């Protein structure tokens with residue numbers, strides 16, 4: 346069965362066309378810098394690589410380009426688009442409703458839409474992906490795999506906020522956490538690399554992309570994570586503030602005369618590294634090349650970014666009363682030796698962690714980057730949300746299921 350997997354991130358679209366049985370990747374690609382200048386589609390068909398540079402305004406435009414590339418004579422891998430038998434979609438916010446992967450029907454789409462306000466950078470883009478794909482492939486099953494599902498194992502002490510409990514009852518205001526498919530995948534891979542059962546391990550997974558989150562994965566289950574009710578909470582991100590004093594919201598509404606939606610947009614789209622560099626950069630490559638040359642604004646932004654990440658890693662070592670391994674993944678985590686070394690050398694020596702400078706030069710390959718005598722192992726593990734989405738899609742379609750509960754597998 347040929348499965349197309351679509352993963353709409355806040356700044357990117359990743360896709361893979363896989364043969365479900367062999368898990369052989371027939372084609373894959375990354376469309377990045379969506380909504381900012383310099384958008385680029387890197388497409389791979391077998392061993393052949395193609396690059397297309399064209400500014401892409403939004404995810405719908407991006408998906409149209411991707412479908413065109415998948416169907417073209419030169420770059421395509423299917424003679425007829427109808428060779429694709431199922432589509433797996435990454436969906437970011439599933440609320441408490443989806444603690445599983447599901448067959449997407451109109452009711453599921455409206456449930457996803459209901460969470461648009463909670464994930465303004467993602468759910469609308471995920472729906473764009475579903476609508477665009479259904480337009481091209483109307484008669485195949487489309488499956489939704491939710492970022493939030495893996496974190497549904499969190500205990501109340503992790504997911505409840507200290508606000509009137511009735512607000513949880515009424516609006517389900519709680520921590521949900523995101524990137525769950527990625528945290529789940531890299532934690533499983535770390536256990537394989539350590540040759541130890543996942544159920545025995547305490548692993549901190551740092552998914553550091555344009556969106557970024559840390560998770561505490563204890564005995565194979567998420568027990569805490571840095572993103573919250575929405576993907577805004579936690580770490581400093583490309584355009585997102587991460588943790589702030591919530592009193593800043595009414596302060597801005599009063600002082601700046603902003604509406605709730607405008608403050609939400611300011612914190613989601615104009616903050617983070619973009620805000621700290623005064624609207625110059627949100628892409629970590631642009632910032633790192635300047636921070637490494639001590640350009641003051643970028644250096645300051647990067648210091649703040651590192652410090653917030655280090656605090657969460659330290660907190661989750663406490664949350665699990667110990668840690669066996671730390672994993673760096675996603676765009677920055679996989680590709681930035683500078684970030685990894687700074688976070689560990691400046692802040693995590695107390696855990697008995699030491700980095701092998703040579704091994705830490707790695708980008709984008711499964712590697713243990715800690716020294717052999719490091720008390721805590723540190724890994725770079727490229728995430729593969731698309732493979733997990735393909736596996737869930739295949740299981741649902743092959744077994745004629747409407748949903749696949751995570752913990753039943």
Ligand SMILES: Nc1ncnc2c1ncn2[C@@H]1O[C@H](COP(=O)(O)OP(=O)(O)O)[C@@H](O)[C@H]1O
Pocket residue numbers: 354355356357553554555556557583627628629630631633675676677680681708
């Ligand atoms: N070599 C690199 N060094 C530092 N950052 C990188 C590198 N390659 C990609 N990145 C960063 O990864 C981020 C994108 O992360 P990614 O996980 O791919 O996207 P998304 O969060 O949209 O899913 C961008 O900020 C980009 O600059």
Ligand SMILES: CC(=O)OP(=O)(O)O
Pocket residue numbers: 353354355356437467492523524554555556557576
């Ligand atoms: C939830 C989230 O931030 O996703 P991404 O990192 O793909 O933008």
Ligand SMILES: [Mg+2]
Pocket residue numbers: 353354355554556
């Ligand atoms: Mg992503």
